[in-house]
Amino acid sequence: MLTSIITFYIFRCLDEDRKIEYKAAVKIQSWFRGCRVRAYLRYLNKMVIFIQKWWRGYRSRRYFRKMIQKRWRGYYVRKYIHNYYALKKYLEAISVNNEIVRNELQEYTKMKENEEKRKDLEKKEKEKKYQARKMHYLLSTEQIAGIYNSPFRKSPDPMELLLRKSKPLSHRQQQMKSPFTYELYDWPACKRPLTFSTAQPLPPIGRQKPQGPFRDTAEVLRQLLFFFLYCYKNVFFIPFLPFSSYHKNEKYDPSIHRSGKYGQETYGVKHFREVQPKKWVADKVSHCKN
Helix, strand or coil, X not given: CHHXXXXXXXXXXXXXXXXXXXXXXXXXXXXXXXXXXHHHHHHHHXXXXXXXXXXXXXXXXXXXXXXXXXXXXXXXXXXXXXXXXHHHHHHHHHHHHHHHHHHHHHHHHHHHHHHHHHHHHHHHHHHHHHXXXXXXXXXXXXXXXXXXXXXXXXXXXXXXXXXXXXXXXXXXXHHCCCCCCCHHHCCCCCCCCCCCCCCCCCCCCCCCCCCCCCCCHHHHHHHHHHHHHHHHHHCCCCCCCCCCCCCCCCCCCCCCCCEXXXXXXXXXXXXXCCCCHHHCCCCCCCCCCC
């Protein structure tokens, strides 16, 4: 009995010690594992910070490299290739030159318009003067008033005054063309009629016999005449007798397309694929397929 109690007490103490040791071991393991996990997390955080720092530095360096290159290229181009101030000065000079050219063109246009108007006025004046000289017979006299000098007018017509100032055309001048027709369009007026050239004519071509082995002209013409007579008799007057025995005694000439080297062809006379061994060149028949 006492032995069993002692044994039970011993086992109970051992069990309590085992539980205390187990709790201590769990606590030590949890602390160690926590330290290890926290160290690993610190390591991960450190690596993440390092990667982010490296990546952000790379992006920043690339951005600033591009920005510096862009700024430098822009500066170089603006200073040495496309100078802004030189281009501005050039454009200002071009605008000034354009204004000068535009003003000159406007002046030139006005001058041409005035010249055209002056030419039109001169043309009309010349036409009026020519008509006045041509119709000088309509001038009024002391006895008979002209058509331009009506008694119902207070002053004579301007055409009447022009008729008084102009001289009549002569008979020869009335037959000729108006001398102002060419001058109206700035063409040179013809003062005298056109004349042809009075140069010496060329000498006649000498009818000498040409050099070389040429036959006499009379002989050639004689042979041509004989040839035409022969054709006239033997070609143009051959009677056409399709249903008579005119060609009965003539020998038949076989056609080139119907005859060959080995005799007359059988195409169109006999069977199309008739076999004739007598006309074979070789002893065997070729069975080639096309």
